[in-house]
Amino acid sequence: MAEAARKEEKKIIDEGLDVGVQNLTEERIEKVITRVLKGESGARLKAYIETCVHCGLCSEACHYYLSHDKDPQYSPVGKVKQTLWKMLKAKGKVSAEFIKDASEIASTQCNVCKRCAMYCPFGIDIAYMMLTVRRICHLLGVTPLYIQDTAHSHAVTMNQMWVKDDEWIDTLQWQEEEAQAEIPTLRIPLEKEGADIMYSVIGPEPKFQAQLLYQAAVIMDVAGVDWTMPATPGWDNSDMAMYTGDNEIMGRVKRAHFETAARLRVNRIVMGECGHAFRSVYDMGNRWLGWRMPPIPIVHAIDFYYELIKNKKITITEKFKEPVTLHDPCNVIRGGGLAEKARFVINAICEQLIEMHPNREHNYCCCAGGGVINCGPPYKMTRMDGNRIKAEQLFAAKSRGAKILIAPCHNCHSGLEDINHHYGLGYEVKFISDILYDVIEKPS
Amino acid sequence: MLTRIEWDWEPGSREIADISKWQTQFNWVEEPCVSPNGEQVAAIVNLAEGEFNVCVNGKTWETVFDKIWHLRFAPDGRPVAFVSDTGEWTVAVDGRTWTHKFGYVWDMMFSPDGQNIAVAVQQDMAYGMALNDVIWKKTYSNLTNPTLSPDGSSTAATVQVADFGEGEIYKFQKGVFSVALDGQTWDTAFVNVWKSAISADGQKLAAEVRLNLYDYTIAVNGTPWSQTFDCVWEPIFHPQNNAVIAPVRSGGKWLLAQDGQIVWDRNFVQLWHPMVSPDGNTLAAIVAPKYGRWTVAVNGRPWSVTFKDQLSEAVFSPDGKRVAASAKSDGRWTIVADGVVWKNRFDRVWPPIFSPSGETLAAKIERNGRYSIAVNDHIWDQVFDAVWDPVFSPEGDKILLRTLNNDRYVRHVVPVEEILH
Numbered sequence: 001m002a003e004a005a006r007k008e009e010k011k012i013i014d015e016g017l018d019v020g021v022q023n024l025t026e027e028r029i030e031k032v033i034t035r036v037l038k039g040e041s042g043a044r045l046k047a048y049i050e051t052c053v054h055c056g057l058c059s060e061a062c063h064y065y066l067s068h069d070k071d072p073q074y075s076p077v078g079k080v081k082q083t084l085w086k087m088l089k090a091k092g093k094v095s096a097e098f099i100k101d102a103s104e105i106a107s108t109q110c111n112v113c114k115r116c117a118m119y120c121p122f123g124i125d126i127a128y129m130m131l132t133v134r135r136i137c138h139l140l141g142v143t144p145l146y147i148q149d150t151a152h153s154h155a156v157t158m159n160q161m162w163v164k165d166d167e168w169i170d171t172l173q174w175q176e177e178e179a180q181a182e183i184p185t186l187r188i189p190l191e192k193e194g195a196d197i198m199y200s201v202i203g204p205e206p207k208f209q210a211q212l213l214y215q216a217a218v219i220m221d222v223a224g225v226d227w228t229m230p231a232t233p234g235w236d237n238s239d240m241a242m243y244t245g246d247n248e249i250m251g252r253v254k255r256a257h258f259e260t261a262a263r264l265r266v267n268r269i270v271m272g273e274c275g276h277a278f279r280s281v282y283d284m285g286n287r288w289l290g291w292r293m294p295p296i297p298i299v300h301a302i303d304f305y306y307e308l309i310k311n312k313k314i315t316i317t318e319k320f321k322e323p324v325t326l327h328d329p330c331n332v333i334r335g336g337g338l339a340e341k342a343r344f345v346i347n348a349i350c351e352q353l354i355e356m357h358p359n360r361e362h363n364y365c366c367c368a369g370g371g372v373i374n375c376g377p378p379y380k381m382t383r384m385d386g387n388r389i390k391a392e393q394l395f396a397a398k399s400r401g402a403k404i405l406i407a408p409c410h411n412c413h414s415g416l417e418d419i420n421h422h423y424g425l426g427y428e429v430k431f432i433s434d435i436l437y438d439v440i441e442k443p444s
Numbered sequence: 445m446l447t448r449i450e451w452d453w454e455p456g457s458r459e460i461a462d463i464s465k466w467q468t469q470f471n472w473v474e475e476p477c478v479s480p481n482g483e484q485v486a487a488i489v490n491l492a493e494g495e496f497n498v499c500v501n502g503k504t505w506e507t508v509f510d511k512i513w514h515l516r517f518a519p520d521g522r523p524v525a526f527v528s529d530t531g532e533w534t535v536a537v538d539g540r541t542w543t544h545k546f547g548y549v550w551d552m553m554f555s556p557d558g559q560n561i562a563v564a565v566q567q568d569m570a571y572g573m574a575l576n577d578v579i580w581k582k583t584y585s586n587l588t589n590p591t592l593s594p595d596g597s598s599t600a601a602t603v604q605v606a607d608f609g610e611g612e613i614y615k616f617q618k619g620v621f622s623v624a625l626d627g628q629t630w631d632t633a634f635v636n637v638w639k640s641a642i643s644a645d646g647q648k649l650a651a652e653v654r655l656n657l658y659d660y661t662i663a664v665n666g667t668p669w670s671q672t673f674d675c676v677w678e679p680i681f682h683p684q685n686n687a688v689i690a691p692v693r694s695g696g697k698w699l700l701a702q703d704g705q706i707v708w709d710r711n712f713v714q715l716w717h718p719m720v721s722p723d724g725n726t727l728a729a730i731v732a733p734k735y736g737r738w739t740v741a742v743n744g745r746p747w748s749v750t751f752k753d754q755l756s757e758a759v760f761s762p763d764g765k766r767v768a769a770s771a772k773s774d775g776r777w778t779i780v781a782d783g784v785v786w787k788n789r790f791d792r793v794w795p796p797i798f799s800p801s802g803e804t805l806a807a808k809i810e811r812n813g814r815y816s817i818a819v820n821d822h823i824w825d826q827v828f829d830a831v832w833d834p835v836f837s838p839e840g841d842k843i844l845l846r847t848l849n850n851d852r853y854v855r856h857v858v859p860v861e862e863i864l865h
Contacts, residue, residue, distance in 0.1 A: 146611065164566075164586055173513070231514065
C-alpha cells in the first residue's frame with residue numbers, strides 16, 4: 001500500500017476517551033491486548049493477519065477513503081495498520097495515547113460495514129479486526145462516551161434508550177389506543193403466548209418514533225397476522241454493546257431477547273427496519289451465546305413485507321407516486337441477502353424506483369452504522385466529511401429524478417438524514433413502513 | 445380453594461362455555477385463559493370505546509374499567525388482571541380492586557398456592573413493589589428484575605439507589621444499583637444488579653452483579669463472592685441447604701459454581717438454567733457441550749444426544765430421578781427425557797410435565813396449526829383449535845385437558861391408558 005498521508009489535526013473532545021486513558025498503565029494495556037489477541041481472537045485473527053499481503057485493494061471499498069481524496073490512512077488496511085498491527089508488532093507494549101487514537105479510529109472511522117471484505121482478494125473481514133480493536137479498548141475503558149452510555153442503558157434496561165419497564169408497556173397501549181381511532185378493533189396483543197410471531201423493535205421506537213409502532217400494528221392488523229409483543233424486557237433487538245466490544249452485555253441482551261420469544265413460544269421473531277439489530281440477533285449475539293444460528297427464526301421487516309405482499313395478505317390500493325431511490329443497508333443486504341426482496345417490495349408499493357449506483361451489496365455505507373452515529377455529536381463531522389461519496393451517490397440519483405430516499409434501517413435512516421441536510425440534497429427520507437402504511441388497503 | 449385431589453376427576457368431557465356467544469355480546473373478546481382446575485374460562489372483553497370488562501364463564505365482573513390487561517388465573521383459581529379506572533391502575537382479583545392505585549402496574553407474580561400476588565408498581569415516577577395490596581415503604585427511581593420468594597411472602601427487585609444524568613458514565617460506573625428485599629436495599633451498590641433469588645427460608649437474597657465493567661460475581665445478602673468471573677448468570681438457592689448455585693464464565697467457557705467454588709469438573713460453551721432436584725440430590729442445567737449443540741447435563745455429565753436449535757424448559761420429575769426437556773433441531777420440536785429422544789416430531793411442543801410418580805410424561809403439542817397432547821411419545825387422536833397444558837391427577841392415572849374447538853371451551857378428564865393405546 002501507499003505511504004500514509006498526514007491526517008488533518010482534529011481536536012475532538014470526548015470524555016469517554018480523554019478520561020478513560022488517564023486510568024491506563026502500560027502493564028494493563030499489555031495484559032488486555034495479550035488477553036484479547038491470544039485468548040479471545042484465536043485462529044480467525046491469526047489467519048487474517050497472516051493472509052493479508054498489504055495490497056491495498058480494500059481501499060476503494062471504503063467510503064471514508066473515497067471521501068477523503070483517497071487518503072491511505074482512511075483505507076481499511078490503513079486503519080488496521082494504525083491500530084491492530086502496531087499492537088501486534090509491539091506485543092501489546094503501546095502507550096495510553098495510542099489506545100485513545102486506536103479507539104477513535106476503530107469506533108468512529110469504520111462502520112464495520114464489511115464492504116471492504118468483498119474487495120479483498122482473500123475476503124479478509126477487516127470489520128472483525130476493527131471490532132477486535134474496540135474489544136481491546138472496551139476492556140481498557142476507553143470508549144466514546146455516548147455509545148458507552150448506550151451500552152450502560154442496555155446493561156440496565158436491556159434496551160438502548162433507558163426505556164423503563166412500565167414505559168414500554170404504556171407506550172404500546174398508547175399506540176394501540178391511537179390506532180383504534182383509525183381501526184376501532186385493532187389490538188397490540190401483549191404477552192400472547194403461542195402466537196405465530198413476536199414483533200421486536202429497537203429502543204428509539206418507543207422513545208421517540210412511536211408512529212412506527214402504530215404503523216406496524218396497522219400492517220399486522222390488516223394482514224391478519226397472529227402476533228404479539230412482550231410486556232417484559234427482551235423486546236429490544238438492538239445492541240450497541242456489540243459495537244463497544246462489551247460482548248458480555250451483548251450476550252446478556254440477546255439472551256433476554258431470545259428467551260422472551262421462547263417464553264412466548266412464538267414460531268418466528270419479526271423485526272422492524274433495523275440493520276445492526278439484525279446483525280446482532282442473526283450473527284454476533286446468538287453466536288457469542290453458543291447458537292450457530294438464531295434459536296428462533298428471525299425475519300427482517302423487508303422479508304416480512306415481501307411475504308405479506310407475495311402471499312396477498314395485504315392489498316396495495318394505489319402505489320406511491322413520487323420517484324424513490326433505495327439505500328441498501330449493509331447488515332440486511334450484504335449481510336442478509338435481502339437485496340432482491342427489497343426491490344420486490346419497493347416496486348410493489350412505489351410507481352418508480354430509481355436505483356442509486358452502486359447498489360445492492362456494493363452500495364456505499366450510510367456512515368452512521370456500526371455504532372458510529374451512536375458515538376454522538378462530537379463525531380458528526382467525522383461522519384459528514386467521511387461520507388462525501390454517499391452525498392455524490394445520492395445526488396446522482398436525485399439528478400435522475402429520485403425525490404424520496406428509502407432507508408430500511410434505523411441507523412442508515414438517521415445517518416442519511418444528516419447527510420441529506422449537510423449536503424443540501426433535498427430528499428425526504430422514509431422507512432418502507434412509512435410508505436407501506438400509506439398505500440395498503442385498510443378497513444374503511 | 446379446592447385442592448387438586450378434590451377436583452372433578454371423573455372421566456368424560458364437559459362443556460364449560462361457548463365463547464362464540466360472548467363474541468355476539470361484546471365488541472371483541474381477547475385471548476381466553478383457563479383456571480388450573482379447568483372449571484373456568486375467562487377473557488378480557490370490550491364493551492365500547494374505552495370500556496372493558498372480564499367475562500368468566502359467561503358472566504362479567506360488576507365493574508367496567510377503561511382498560512384491562514394481563515388477565516391470568518392465580519394457582520388457586522382466582523382470575524386476576526391489571527385494570528385502569530380514570531387513568532389510575534391497580535390489580536383486580538375476582539373483580540375486586542386493590543385499595544391502592546398506581547401510575548402503572550405490571551409484572552404479575554403468584555406464589556405456588558396462589559394466595560400471594562406480587563406486582564411492580566410506579567407512582568409519580570417512583571418505583572416499588574406491592575404484595576397483596578401492601579406497598580414497599582420505600583420507592584426508587586427505577587426498578588427491574590422483580591422476583592417473589594418461593595413461599596410468596598417476600599418480594600425483591602433491582603433498584604436504582606442514586607441518580608445519574610445522561611452521559612454520566614463515570615458516575616454510573618461507580619455503582620448506583622442495588623437490590624431491595626421487601627423494599628430495603630443492601631448497603632452495597634454495584635455497577636449492575638440483574639436477577640435475584642430469595643432463599644426458601646426468606647433469610648437470604650442472592651443476585652448476579654457486575655462490580656465494574658468487567659468483573660462479575662454473585663452477591664449474597666450484599667456481600668460478593670470473593671471470586672470474580674468474566675460473566676455470570678442468575679443464581680438459584682439449593683432448596684435444602686441454602687447454598688447458592690450459579691453459572692459462571694471464565695476463560696471463554698462456562699462452569700457451574702456453588703458458593704463461589706466450581707462444582708462441576710468440566711466446562712461448557714454455554715451453561716444456564718441450573719436446577720436442583722426436589723430431593724436436593726441432583727444438579728442439572730441446560731448446556732452446550734460444543735458450539736451449536738444443546739443438551740442437559742445432570743451432575744455435570746451431558747447427555748450424549750444434542751440438539752441444534754434450542755433446548756428449553758428442563759424439568760425434574762417430582763421424585764428427582766428423571767429429567768425431561770423440550771428440544772428443537774432443524775425447526776422441528778420433540779421431547780427428550782433422560783437423554784432418550786421421542787420418535788415423534790412436532791411443529792411446536794410446550795414444556796413437558798411429569799406425572800406425580802415420574803413414570804408418565806405429557807406435553808402440549810402442535811401439528812399443522814392444530815393442538816393436542818402427547819403422552820410418553822403417544823399422540824392423542826383428538827385435535828383442537830387450542831389446548832392448555834395437561835394436568836395429571838394426584839394418582840397420575842388421569843389427565844385433565846382444557847381445550848377449545850369452534851369457540852367451545854371443554855374440560856376433559858382422560859385416563860392415561862386411553863391415550864397410550
